[in-house]
Amino acid sequence: MRISQYFLSTLKETPQEAQIVSHRLMLRTGMIAQTTAGIYTWLPLGLAVLKKIEQIVREEQNRAGSLEVLMPTIQPADLWIKSGRYNDYGKEMLRITDRHEREMLYGPTAEEVITDIFARYIKSYKDLPKRLYNIQWKFRDEIRPRFGVMRGREFLMKDNYSFNLDYESARASYQAMLDAYVRTFARMGLTAIPVRADSGAIGGTLSHEFQILAETGESQVYYDEAYETLAPGEITLEKLQSLYAAADEMHKPEDCPVPLEKLKTARGIEVGHVFYFGTKYSIPLGAYVMGPDGKQIPVEMGSYGIGVSRLVGALIEANHDEKGIIWPESVAPFKVGILNLNIKDEATNKAAEDLYHKLLNQDVEVLYDDRDQAPGAKFADMDLIGLPWQIIVGPRGVAQGRCEVKNRKTDERFDLSYDDAIQKIRKA
Amino acid sequence: MRISQYFLSTLKETPQEAQIVSHRLMLRTGMIAQTTAGIYTWLPLGLAVLKKIEQIVREEQNRAGSLEVLMPTIQPADLWIKSGRYNDYGKEMLRITDRHEREMLYGPTAEEVITDIFARYIKSYKDLPKRLYNIQWKFRDEIRPRFGVMRGREFLMKDNYSFNLDYESARASYQAMLDAYVRTFARMGLTAIPVRADSGAIGGTLSHEFQILAETGESQVYYDEAYETLAPGEITLEKLQSLYAAADEMHKPEDCPVPLEKLKTARGIEVGHVFYFGTKYSIPLGAYVMGPDGKQIPVEMGSYGIGVSRLVGALIEANHDEKGIIWPESVAPFKVGILNLNIKDEATNKAAEDLYHKLLNQDVEVLYDDRDQAPGAKFADMDLIGLPWQIIVGPRGVAQGRCEVKNRKTDERFDLSYDDAIQKIRKA
Structure with a gap:
């Protein structure tokens, strides 16, 4: 591509509104242009990076045996009323009324939509396990959008949903996604630490966040120093349940089993989040399959997110110097x-x-x-x-x-x- | 892909709600699942086709020297108030109020957003011509969504916007898009006739729709029989302005210059629409460049849409028999x-x-x-x-x-x- 025919618009000055380095550099390089608060247009240079990241995420999801679908951005409220969490998202959910006065919303996540589809199409245990994912724009109406694409309102997310017959195979799905995430981030030159996390509005009993360590991270992460010598293949669910690592909202110093001299702490950027929530959605939304004995069984589910657009910012936070960005080759425009x-x-x-x-x-x-x-x-x-x-x-x-x-x-x-x-x- | 590990769910019966063959076949083959009225989830088989079409569209846009960007789905109302068409879309525009009571909307098209970006980044005639496009989900709140993805509410559109210094070069951009469209549709095995069209809410003085002839088309198309022997390379703007072809809303029998015996008529499906509208958006949104003489000149603009998700349906309308779909190889899943x-x-x-x-x-x-x-x-x-x-x-x-x-x-x-x-x- 010739720059004379490209859309490259670099700024010498640091934009006033940008508080962190990735936001400053994305504006200075003309990767993005703000269209309104927390909502960006991706210019050619930024879009090239976004697509590279998206493709790496896609390849690793496919390699892990997941099937790609594409859910709509606009969802009907009735599915969320059925699951009982129409109110859980509060004002972060962008609520919409259509011309016929039907309540709709811009999906912040898609457990309800995919569970509804599963319930309509999959009827037998023989069709399990299934993992369905999509890479689609989501919306969360942040009260104070900031840090560019790191905490925007409209953002690109990969969300995968697993359907299994029982707890043991649900754990295997969770493990398969842990493995896929480690590989995904490694291909971008990133080391992400999976820490115990609050499952929040998604719900469930088991949840890990993948945190990239970077000075500008929003969370404080506490972890056993043993993490620093963990090889990628060693990141098993068993290991994660025995080794301590937690972000600030989950870290209680009085309960921490790691002696202080072995406890490391650093700022982290959350780039992925995995959940196991059993039958929380399958029961209210009717996602049952016929089991080997002919009985109807609600499926065991999990969900697995990666912040695709957020990763663009996170990668810059992890790869820059005083002159600008230093792209890892796998995601370079x-x-x-x-x-x-x-x-x-x-x-x-x-x-x-x-x-x-x-x-x-x-x-x-x-x-x-x-x-x-x-x-x-x-x-x-x-x-x-x-x-x-x-x-x-x-x-x-x-x-x-x-x-x-x-x-x-x-x-x-x-x-x-x-x-x-x-x-x-x-x-x- | 093994079907045993795929998500394939075929129906023997014809779904009641589907009135046209493409909608019936997309439901029967499990390409799509309706999530709510006029809003669909693309299942793996349907998504595979959608991506093939999207990629052909992208390659031909790039070949024609356009640059890909990605605009957000949610737009601020203020840009539409500036352009003066916030009310033109009426109830088809999905209007949204965010948590801070700001007026937003789900973009049905993006002339305002892209003109605003151009105005902020491009300052000199030396950077012209420019053509920027994106392939992004759009929303039109149809009063009666029907025909599956052919007249859905959330739909995938390729929209390209051209910026030129004067009328002559704007015509050259229009011609470049005509050429790209002919090639795009030809690669999918389709012959699309460009007919004179009403420029509607987009505005402007010059507009053509690309119509695929198919029995189930929504428009009645009238055209000079000479169209049937027109080679692809002969579709020039001059030729289109001299040869008669119009869809029903533009066709007035009393004004038609073609003698009845040479006038053909058929049903058509609109798959693309191109517009030239001069300075309709550049003046109110401040998209001026410095001309060779140092004066500020409002840029001449056009826009060029292709209904990417609609094409999936249109292709089935044009390629099926009593047993099912017959995919052209270039778009087969x-x-x-x-x-x-x-x-x-x-x-x-x-x-x-x-x-x-x-x-x-x-x-x-x-x-x-x-x-x-x-x-x-x-x-x-x-x-x-x-x-x-x-x-x-x-x-x-x-x-x-x-x-x-x-x-x-x-x-x-x-x-x-x-x-x-x-x-x-x-x-x-």
């Missing part, structure tokens, strides 16, 4: 940026254009800065938007048939021929 | 279905499983009917859901190392070795 330092110099232009076309032909995602701007502005913009690699093409290097490849994260620089530069980027 | 006629026969099972794995390994999208059901039910279901190809694996053929490949559309059948069957499907 482009893999590499080409900086043409003098578009008026014929040889430089030719070298940069050649590199651009060769990379495109090899299916490398490349952003080409072909603007008529000073080198300093181009350096600053490219560091700000944080693509993993840069290829700097200037008249001095071009005179010798060479360019500079820079790693945004390490600041390593390599003086290379054009072909070697392409090879280096391709193999990186 | 799977390319091929394998019917294992006897899962209790070891040799049949082995042959079907082998075929399944070999096709998967070659990245063919395959649905494998591994259920313990009678052959008749499997034949009926596979014809109903309408995958382009079927591979029928039964004990009699397996005894000779052969299977039957069937083309759903032509009903051609081929008695082939397993390897030849795989080759045939791959190359099809």
Whole structure:
């Protein structure tokens, strides 16, 4: 993509309204534009990242044997009246009256809608287990939206719902989602700690939040230092129930079994939340299956959320420096940026254009800065938007048939021929 | 995908509430489930088709040099008050009051939101032309939702907005979208006729609807018989302005320049709508750029919609027989279905499983009917859901190392070795 034909609008100044670094950088890089309080438009650069994250989440949900569906954003109130929680969400639920005076709402979550569908379609234990998920926009009417996409009102969530015949297999579904979450966050270069959580309006007896440790986190997290040496494969439900980790609303110092010298604490950003709630929804919404003995059994359920749009902010909180964002390669909007330092110099232009076309032909995602701007502005913009690699093409290097490849994260620089530069980027 | 692990729920009976064939077939195949009037959940089979269509639309928008953004579903009323059309939509607009008593709405279209963004980010004629699009859920509170996804309330729309410096280049944007639409529909095997249309609540002086001819269409379309021999490349704005074609609300027999013997008429389904409306939104919303002479110029705009979710229904209207749906290959949920006629026969099972794995390994999208059901039910279901190809694996053929490949559309059948069957499907 040529920047001259792209929608890139970077700001030098820090926007006044943004209190945390991810919000500032998302506005400064033109990833998002606020449309109204807590509601954003995703501009091309931001949307590219959002889609990368969404696709990683989707692939890991599919790998775990879940089926993708798509529920509507607008839900009828009657399902929530049936489940008994129409009032639980209070003012955070965006309530709507349609032209026929029917009560509707913008879904903040979808336990009721999916349980209703299950009840209508699945009739036998032979069709279990089932896990159905969707990646859809949700709405929570936060009283004070802030921190950009980290606590917006309209947000993109992956929500998965598991249906099992009994408690043991429901635990297996819960474990499968724990495994999927660890893999999902690892693919984004994140370590997320699952901590015991309050199950809140979702309800149920078992609940964990996945917290990314970051200074700007909203929660204070307390955890056994043993967490720091836990390998990904060791995150089992048994282990989580024996090792202590809790966010502030669940942490009671007087009840904490971990001696103080082994208790770590840090700020955390919640990026996922998993729940087991048994038959809380299946009984009122009639989600029963015929068991092996011919009797009707209410299904055991759980639900599993990942804040897809929130992850964009969380990733920036975890990956930035004073110059801007440093995207992990798996979620970067482009893999590499080409900086043409003098578009008026014929040889430089030719070298940069050649590199651009060769990379495109090899299916490398490349952003080409072909603007008529000073080198300093181009350096600053490219560091700000944080693509993993840069290829700097200037008249001095071009005179010798060479360019500079820079790693945004390490600041390593390599003086290379054009072909070697392409090879280096391709193999990186 | 194994049907035993999928979410496939077919109905033998025709649902009472469905008046048209696409709605009936979408319910009978379990593509969608109604969540409330005019609001649907997309089940895995339906979502697979929706995503294929969405991706074709996206690729053709990108090919035409448009940039993808993503606007929120919920919009603030103040932008619509500025543009002067807050009342134009009447009761079709779903109006919402948030917890702070601010007036909001669920976007039925997004001219205001995108013009506001343009006004804030683009300042110079040098950044023109720009075309920004998104594929996002919209809401129109239809008084009587019906025909399934064809006239639902929550629907998926691709909406593109063009920004140009003057009328001539605005016409070029309009033409680029006409070309993109012709290509988009052609890739789905559809011929859509662009007819003169009323610009309605969007406004403007130039507007065309793309109509697919189908018996169940909601509009009556009148067109010069010359349309029937028009090659795709000949659909230019000049040609559209010289050749007559209009839907009923624009067709006035007394003014029609086409002699009756050359005037064709048919029912049509609207799948796209393009508008040129000049400065109708740019002036009230302040979308001005600095022109070459330093003066501020309001940008010339157009907008271009495709009903993505509606196309699922329209495609079924255009592609079905008495047995069910006949998917064009480009939008089929799977390319091929394998019917294992006897899962209790070891040799049949082995042959079907082998075929399944070999096709998967070659990245063919395959649905494998591994259920313990009678052959008749499997034949009926596979014809109903309408995958382009079927591979029928039964004990009699397996005894000779052969299977039957069937083309759903032509009903051609081929008695082939397993390897030849795989080759045939791959190359099809």
